[in-house]
Amino acid sequence: MMPFAHVLLTFLIAPVVSLVGSVPISSRDVFAPPVTYPHNGVVWYCGDRYNVTWDTSNPPEQITNNEGTIILSHNGRLLLDHSLADGFNIMDGRVEVEVPNVKVGNKYSIVLLGDSGNQGETFRIARHT
């Protein structure tokens, strides 16, 4: 399967699948660590590098999928052509990303995908003048 299609399926379908209960994942094994940076008030500049961070302090005993993916979201829409990072360990608590050359503005947020999806607070992307 294409990576983006996989991500999309994980994000959109996984909650439905666990409701139906057709996969052997108990809810306590689902780990959706909250994104702690970037948060409200942060400004990122196109082309610069930053560490996205998240809180790994409450992991379940067993993590079903410990491989993380980070996608940029704008105004609630996943920018699937701007996957920022993938293949890192969800227990790392941070991963360095480069800000793509997107339209400047507010309402950007980070979506962290592993077992489940988690969206951070909105922040702004600007361009160096």
Ligand SMILES: *[C@@H]1O[C@H](CO)[C@@H](O)[C@H](O)[C@H]1NC(C)=O
């Ligand atoms: C990200 O964090 C690592 C580890 O603390 C550090 O070495 C690196 O310089 C940081 N990157 C940025 C862009 O701040």
